Amino acid sequence: xxxxxxxxxxxxxxxxxxxxxxxxxxxxxxxxxxxxxxxxxxxxxxxxxxxxxxxxxxxxxxxxxxxxxxxxxxxxxxxxxxxxxxxxxxxxxxxxxxxxxxxxxxxxxxxxxxxxxxxxxxxxxxxxxxxxxxxxxxxxxxxxxxxxxxxxxxxxxxxxxxxxxxxxxxxxxxxxxxxxxxxxxxxxxxxxxxxxxxxxxxxxxxxxxxxxxxxxxxxxxxxxxxxxxxxxxxxxxxxxxxxxxxxxxxxxxxxxxxxxxxxxxxxxxxxxxxxxxxxxxxxxxxxxxxxxxxxxxxxxxxxxxxxxxxxxxxxxxxxxxxxxxxxxxxxxxxxxxxxxxxxxxxxxxxxxxxxxxxx
Amino acid sequence: xxxxxxxxxxxxxxxxxxxxxxxxxxxxxxxxxxxxxxxxxxxxxxxxxxxxxxxxxxxxxxxxxxxxxxxxxxxxxxxxxxxxxxxxxxxxxxxxxx
Numbered sequence: 114x115x116x117x118x119x120x121x122x123x124x125x126x127x128x129x130x131x132x133x134x135x136x137x138x139x140x141x142x143x144x145x146x147x148x149x150x151x152x153x154x155x156x157x158x159x160x161x162x163x164x165x166x167x168x169x170x171x172x173x174x175x176x177x178x179x180x181x182x183x184x185x186x187x188x189x190x191x192x193x194x195x196x197x198x199x200x201x202x203x204x205x206x207x208x209x210x211x212x213x214x215x216x217x218x219x220x221x222x223x224x225x226x227x228x229x230x231x232x233x234x235x236x237x238x239x240x241x242x243x244x245x246x247x248x249x250x251x252x253x254x255x256x257x258x259x260x261x262x263x264x265x266x267x268x269x270x271x272x273x274x275x276x277x278x279x280x281x282x283x284x285x286x287x288x289x290x291x292x293x294x295x296x297x298x299x300x301x302x303x304x305x306x307x308x309x310x311x312x313x314x315x316x317x318x319x320x321x322x323x324x325x326x327x328x329x330x331x332x333x334x335x336x337x338x339x340x341x342x343x344x345x346x347x348x349x350x351x352x353x354x355x356x357x358x359x360x361x362x363x364x365x366x367x368x369x370x371x372x373x374x375x376x377x378x379x380x381x382x383x384x385x386x387x388x389x390x391x392x393x394x395x396x397x398x399x400x401x402x403x404x405x406x407x408x409x410x411x412x413x414x415x416x417x418x419x420x421x422x423x424x425x426x427x428x429x430x431x432x433x434x435x436x437x438x439x440x441x442x443x444x445x446x447x448x449x450x451x452x453x454x455x456x457x458x459x460x461x462x463x464x465x466x467x468x469x470x471x472x
Numbered sequence: 473x474x475x476x477x478x479x480x481x482x483x484x485x486x487x488x489x490x491x492x493x494x495x496x497x498x499x500x501x502x503x504x505x506x507x508x509x510x511x512x513x514x515x516x517x518x519x520x521x522x523x524x525x526x527x528x529x530x531x532x533x534x535x536x537x538x539x540x541x542x543x544x545x546x547x548x549x550x551x552x553x554x555x556x557x558x559x560x561x562x563x564x565x566x567x568x569x570x
Contacts, residue, residue, distance in 0.1 A: 382551045
């Protein structure tokens with residue numbers, strides 16, 4: 114069974130390569146479906162496969178650059194990427210990320226870094242999960258009320274949380290049209306939102322897709338599908354930058370990143386096409402579940418730091434939660450994709466038969 | 473007396489070997505950890521990549537930043553080739569909201 118293991122020359126270990134392909138596939142599906150890099154899933158996965166932590170982050174971010182590029186190209190063909198918005202947001206993200214990194218240095222000096230980062234992460238994830246589910250609840254309630262009152266359901270459903278409407282009323286020039294996103298707002302709004310999300314990402318040491326995706330939806334008013342595609346475009350830029358810096362520091366195992374990319378190239382296409390078959394609110398529910406899983410994992414890690422006796426067990430549990438979540442969600446999205454493809458092909462066959470009979 | 477001298481010498485030697493192993497210079501200044509890739513037993517492109525990593529991290533980083541997007545586009549195109557042949561519409565989506 115030696116052929117199932119490949120030597121990682123930089124990390125100095127032998128790795129079960131099908132595990133890397135499966136991990137890349139799973140993260141490809143989830144990342145392209147939700148519009149994020151998925152560092153929070155890959156790093157524990159690589160660690161479990163035997164990667165030292167020093168190489169797990171660099172390898173993850175390098176693979177993420179390729180993975181998100183494939184997803185962005187696919188989403189772009191569906192018209193899901195607003196490049197103008199993506200570039201404007203990159204300005205704010207970079208500035209915010211640097212501000213966050215500076216704050217981390219300050220927290221390190223006062224010795225509060227671990228506590229602040231973990232608790233901050235937990236609070237943020239709880240807030241995002243609440244936001245997503247409150248929004249879905251409000252939207253469903255509105256639909257129920259419309260149904261009971263006998264009004265016809267709108268072709269374009271009215272949303273739940275509408276914070277973006279208030280924020281879009283801020284008219285500080287220059288104003289800008291973002292055509293694909295279908296929004297018209299002050300250019301300072303996306304810059305400010307991306308600065309805040311970048312700042313949070315910088316403090317928490319994550320890529321930021323997990324925060325940027327809901328921010329695009331709830332603060333800017335970008336439709337879910339376009340939020341997914343535009344966020345992935347941002348991930349491409351930040352991941353390429355991250356890949357360059359981590360590789361320059363010698364922390365990237367290129368062989369592993371390439372193997373993962375093989376799985377990710379299939380997963381990313383499946384996840385991107387699956388967004389075609391799931392309504393925007395469906396994507397939000399999936400996303401909310403992922404956030405809850407991530408929050409549980411962080412809570413277990415946090416508990417482990419206060420309970421030294423059970424630390425090992427809690428850390429293992431945290432990694433298990435993430436891996437089960439990745440497996441369950443990627444399987445579910447894969448099934449949605451297969452069902453969607455089957456239905457679309459059946460519909461096309463039906464249309465062809467009708468046109469043949471019509472002739 | 474002799475024993476205590478020997479003990480101090482041993483301790484100094486131990487401390488010196490530890491500091492060297494941990495990458496600390498004689499002045500106690502911290503220096504970056506250097507990773508060396510093991511290219512023994514590797515041939516072809518893998519040996520070349522590993523040697524490049526050992527010789528110049530800058531060139532290795534440039535290679536990575538070019539290789540990953542190029543490879544991503546190539547792999548994506550291969551998968552796309554099969555997806556197009558499945559007969560599904562890959563140019564538009566009908567579901568919308570907001």
